[in-house]
Amino acid sequence: MKYVTITANSYEEALRKAEEEYGKNIRVHSRRDYTVGGGLFTRKRGKCDLTLYIPQTDVRKEKGRDDEAMLEFEKEARTPDPSSLSREERLNTEVYRGSLEKLTKAEKILNENDISEPLYTFLLKDFSLEQKVEMEIAGRIMDSLLLKGNMDNKYEVLLGPTGSGKTTTCAKLAISYRQSGLKVFIISLDSYRVGSFYQIERLTDALSIPLRTVTDESMFSSALKEAEDYDKVLVDTMGLSKSDDELNLKLKGMLNNLNRANSEYIFIASATTKGEDLESLYGIYRSYLRIDSMVASKVDECSSIGTLLSFSYKHSLPFVYLTNGQRVPEDIEKAESISLLRYLKSLDLDLDRFEHQVRNS
Ligand SMILES: Nc1nc2c(ncn2[C@@H]2O[C@H](COP(=O)(O)OP(=O)(O)O)[C@@H](O)[C@H]2O)c(=O)[nH]1
Ligand SMILES: [Mg+2]
Structure with a gap:
């Protein structure tokens, strides 16, 4: 039994990619639809993670093992979301290995800064794994910041x-x-x-x-x-x-x-x-x-x-x-957002460069 997660821009595309690579014998275990980007530099885009179960035997040829594999599949297929896979199962999949490392790093930065709920969840929700963790956190903190009071009041x-x-x-x-x-x-x-x-x-x-x-x-x-x-x-x-x-x-x-x-x-x-x-x-x-x-x-x-x-x-x-x-x-x-970001730790970023990018985006 093997799990593989394929990421594509849509469910259909992920399925097509999966079939091209692993043949028609695959079974869909679960899917996760989400959006990425929508931060400072990127536009929001739909994404789909498709987690597949690939039987190690060819179920069409080996009848006995076919049943066994199907039973296993049915048991797993009841799991609704890839995020509920065990840590070990996740590590056995290609995409999750990288994701998990990035998410763990992101959590570590938030914990070191004593970030608490509900900001914690906001900063990690649909975390984009496409760019450097620190960049993603800095961008998200900027999105979360409320800055303007009404300082024109007498x-x-x-x-x-x-x-x-x-x-x-x-x-x-x-x-x-x-x-x-x-x-x-x-x-x-x-x-x-x-x-x-x-x-x-x-x-x-x-x-x-x-x-x-x-x-x-x-x-x-x-x-x-x-x-x-x-x-x-x-x-x-x-x-x-x-x-x-x-x-x-x-x-x-x-x-x-x-x-x-x-x-x-x-x-x-x-x-x-x-x-x-x-x-x-x-x-x-x-x-x-x-x-x-x-x-x-x-x-x-x-x-x-x-x-x-x-x-x-x-x-x-x-x-x-x-x-x-x-x-x-x-x-x-x-x-201002950059001045506040300077007072966070472990945010290993060149903030002057980051500010320049922000201003020009
Ligand atoms: N390090 C540091 N000390 C400050 C700052 N603001 C005020 N203080 C010091 O904190 C102490 C208490 O400040 P104070 O204005 O009397 O506080 P209040 O009781 O809220 O009016 C004083 O010793 C200030 O010099 C700051 O931004 N940084
Ligand atoms: Mg006072």
Whole structure:
């Protein structure tokens, strides 16, 4: 008994090829129809993997062995899909040997980057085995990425746990908006002033960017009035509390003063935070507020941003910026696919060349 898998552009073509090569005595075990390409460089095309059973005896000549072979075939033919073949059976087929190696490599790269569901399945579904594994993964990650938040909104509210980089990101944004000619105003809802706050106060002072610290709703609404004529109002918030509902409700109460239609609520997610912690924090926020987009912060501090990619994909949260260091205002970039890909490991690719190919495709 031998299995062979033939790949062609259609079922009919695969069958014709098989008959030409192995004669009419073959039996179809199963077929798998799928599409390839449809990525950055290729158009989608239909493909068919036909897995065949080839009896080792000539069933037309040897009656006794014919029955045996047919029984074997019938047993196998009940298996609906080649993917349910055992690993050994797959290895005995020509196409699967190569495929399995590539898929194993792809899985290894995803695991090393802590990519989790549902992104994991998305990245491997109908994985094209026609090009280099790293290229296919990079192309698919680019297809999966959500990038554009609405950064034209007047109000930008920075949310996230303590230490994720909200205050620092707020200063980086304020300065870069200011440098691009916008009139910027900062409102801080965080009365707990840590070192980073004083650093920012100095920087914004030097650039004459007004900064108001408010602790209740009425102070917040007067600060908003003051900020009416400004182009951008950045709202830095206190870290969300896992246990203090009162604090969270206070935050919600204050934010109710904002015109939601004109505000972008941005989750500052540190690349150093574990996936499950991100999930639980996000869950708490979502019970109070709607979140529109995210910043990948502290990407310089960890070897992979796979957790953040998975998180963004799962919750359909577009990346707006990434921050990659403590320097204000230098260490911030607009989130772009190539800049995010640079923070994945084992993606052994010349990303500059890849970017060039992408731009010219
Ligand atoms: N390495 C690194 N450190 C950062 C980054 N962003 C902020 N930090 C540091 O993280 C610490 C907490 O930042 P802070 O802005 O106060 O966080 P907040 O509590 O969310 O407001 C500070 O020491 C920052 O300098 C970043 O992108 N990379
Ligand atoms: Mg802060």
